[in-house]
Amino acid sequence: DIQMTQSPSSVSASVGDSVTITCRASQGISSWLAWYQHKPGKAPKLLIYSASTLQSGVPSIFSGSGSETDFTLTISSLQPDDVATYYCQQTNTFPWTFGQGTKVEIK
């Protein structure tokens, strides 16, 4: 199975700061990488797919990049509403796998 490793596991930043989360795949997955935002008690929300394509309706403060084994999600200007846990997921090979999550908080 493909292992997905996210770092950091948590990050605390000020409103307006840029936040970057990395995701590493244990083997190449081309661009078959999605990012999700998950708030407690809510359904997860797709932010980015195909590594860098913004899902419809998602604000442009979110961006993704990378290919094969190394990927990043960037929040360009952190807002209070962005407090959540963020997950990467590979859809290159079954079984699909998620990263362990990165908790984003406001300092």
Add this chain to the structure above:
Amino acid sequence: EVHLLESGGGFIQPGGSLKLSCAASGFTFSNYAMSWVRQAPGKGLEWVALTSGSGGSTYYADSVKGRFSISRDNSKNTLSLHMGSLGGEDSAVYYCAKVGGYGLDYYGLDVWGQGTTVTVSS
């Protein structure tokens, strides 16, 4: 509006079986693959299973293979997850999700339900 509504969660004893359902609306159900994802208490998201639009292809996480079965009824716009030999490690919120993409080019889970909770305990 695209909408997914899960049902069937509850308390179940270890070793028991349970069936979850997901009612879909707002899109042509048979055109899209569907998936189940779960989140155990205090843990991250775990992908569980996927079925193609026709139901002819299914895929499972190693942790549930041989115990869980995903199926769909395209005439009723309904997705199901039959869970057997349940253990404490299966206690989780189970989410139904629509798969984005066509053919075998699945790019992610673009619509999610609110989830249904399964608790395995004696």
